[in-house]
Amino acid sequence: MSSRKIGTRRKIVGGNWKMNTTIDGAVDLAQEVVRRLGNTRNVEVVLCPPFPNLEAVYRVIAGTGLQLGGQNLFWEDYGAYTGEVSAPMLTAAGCEWVIVGHSERRHIMGESNEMVNRKLHAALHHDLSVMLAIGETKEERHAGAMERVLRVQLEQSLERIDAGAMDRIVIAYEPVWAIGTGETATPAQAREAHAFVRTVLGELFGQEVAEATRIQYGGSVTAANAAELMGEPEIDGALVGGASLKPDDFAEIVRAAGGGRAILG
Ligand code: PGA
Numbered sequence: 001m002s003s004r005k006i007g008t009r010r011k012i013v014g015g016n017w018k019m020n021t022t023i024d025g026a027v028d029l030a031q032e033v034v035r036r037l038g039n040t041r042n043v044e045v046v047l048c049p050p051f052p053n054l055e056a057v058y059r060v061i062a063g064t065g066l067q068l069g070g071q072n073l074f075w076e077d078y079g080a081y082t083g084e085v086s087a088p089m090l091t092a093a094g095c096e097w098v099i100v101g102h103s104e105r106r107h108i109m110g111e112s113n114e115m116v117n118r119k120l121h122a123a124l125h126h127d128l129s130v131m132l133a134i135g136e137t138k139e140e141r142h143a144g145a146m147e148r149v150l151r152v153q154l155e156q157s158l159e160r161i162d163a164g165a166m167d168r169i170v171i172a173y174e175p176v177w178a179i180g181t182g183e184t185a186t187p188a189q190a191r192e193a194h195a196f197v198r199t200v201l202g203e204l205f206g207q208e209v210a211e212a213t214r215i216q217y218g219g220s221v222t223a224a225n226a227a228e229l230m231g232e233p234e235i236d237g238a239l240v241g242g243a244s245l246k247p248d249d250f251a252e253i254v255r256a257a258g259g260g261r262a263i264l265g
Contacts, residue, residue, distance in 0.1 A: 009214050011230070011257040012044040012170055012237040014131055015244030016071060016099060016218075019050055026053035030060035032247035038064035043237070043258045046097045046131070047244075051085050058094030069097030069131070072105055075118035077126075087126035098123050099239070101157055102133045103176045113156035120157060120169070129168040131216065131239060132157060134197070138177035147196055154200045163205040170214045171197055172239040178219025180241055187232050190217045194234035223249040226256035 021029060026049045037045055038061075048069040049057045058068050070093075074084035090098055100123060101116040116132070123130050134153040136146045154171075161169070173193050178185050185193070194215045202210035217229055218239030223246075229235055230253075237257050243249040 009212065009236045010044060011042070012046065012214055012216060013250075013254050013257050014046045014048055014069060014097070014099070014172070014216065014218075014237075014239045015250055016102070016239060016241050017047070017049045017053075017244060018071065018104070018241055020245055021049055021053055023053055023056055026050070027056050027060055029245065029247065030057045033250060034061055034064050034066065036247055036251035037254055038066060040065045040254060040258075043254050045254055048097070048099055054090070054093040054095065062094065067096045068094045069099060070095050070128075071099050071102065073098050073100070073119055073123060073128075075115075075122040077122075087122050087128055090128060091126055096129060097131060098128045099131045099133060099172070101153070103135055103174055103179055107137075107176065113153055116153075116157045117159050120161065124161070124165050124168060129170070131170045131172045133172040133174050133218065133239065135174040135176050135179075135219070141175070141177065146193065150193065150197060151200050154197065155204065158204060163209045166201075166205055166209045166213050170216055170236075171201070172216045172218050173197055174218035174239060180220070182220050184220040184222075184225050184229070185217065187228050187235075190229060191232050191234050194232070198234070221253060223252035223256075226253040227260065230256040230259075 046067045046069045048071050070090040073087050074081055077086050077088050100119045105111045120130055136149040140149045175185050197215055198210050201213050214236035216237040216239045217235045221238045221240050222243050240253055
């Protein structure tokens with residue numbers, strides 16, 4: 001029998017600032033987050049500013065309980081790849097994490113599962129942990145294709161990943177129709193999708209790994225709906241866009257992920 005129980009998965013909340021900060025704003029925002037969450041111990045908190053802000057934000061959060069993440073990476077380490085940023089560059093800037101496969105990259109920049117898989121391997125090779133984003137569009141959901149889409153994204157994005165590496169991968173279930181739209185998945189919809197993701201992970205990596213893998217929910221998470229979503233045992237945290245730009249709201253979401261308990265360690 002598995003010794004790892006569902007209840008032992010530590011909650012993780014990512015703040016994806018997307019393309020919304022220039023350096024001064026990023027430093028201010030990081031300072032505000034540190035003031036509210038710098039001593040957080042019971043929830044992992046990862047800030048993901050735009051690339052040009054990474055080092056400045058790292059200087060603000062270094063030595064606190066907060067961690068730094070990139071929003072994307074390229075799979076080669078160095079070379080003639082104009083405009084791209086590699087895993088060694090992210091780690092040198094202080095990143096421990098990177099988001100891979102965000103729906104905005106899949107749908108606006110045309111990233112395929114195969115590209116996502118290459119990025120995932122590059123990140124792991126350089127000791128970055130990964131928030132791997134997957135999710136169905138509204139059309140896919142309405143066509144009854146949600147499970148098929150999630151399965152294909154998981155199978156292809158995680159190709160040739162060893163079960164032993166799964167403790168450095170967090171799955172972010174982000175229904176595309178809920179991202180930045182104000183239309184959040186209901187706790188029941190999220191529960192159903194997360195349970196399905198865990199089933200597929202079980203098929204790919206075995207039950208013990210599936211139960212230990214954290215699955216975040218993302219898509220219009222706010223201070224108002226976080227407690228209900230984070231109360232679902234299948235939801236192991238959140239990947240937050242818009243609300244991560246508002247320090248009070250973001251702190252409230254982290255608090256909700258921590259079960260509403262005092263968060264200072
Ligand atoms: P949102 O974005 O919270 O603004 O919907 C979530 C995400 O894209 O990770």
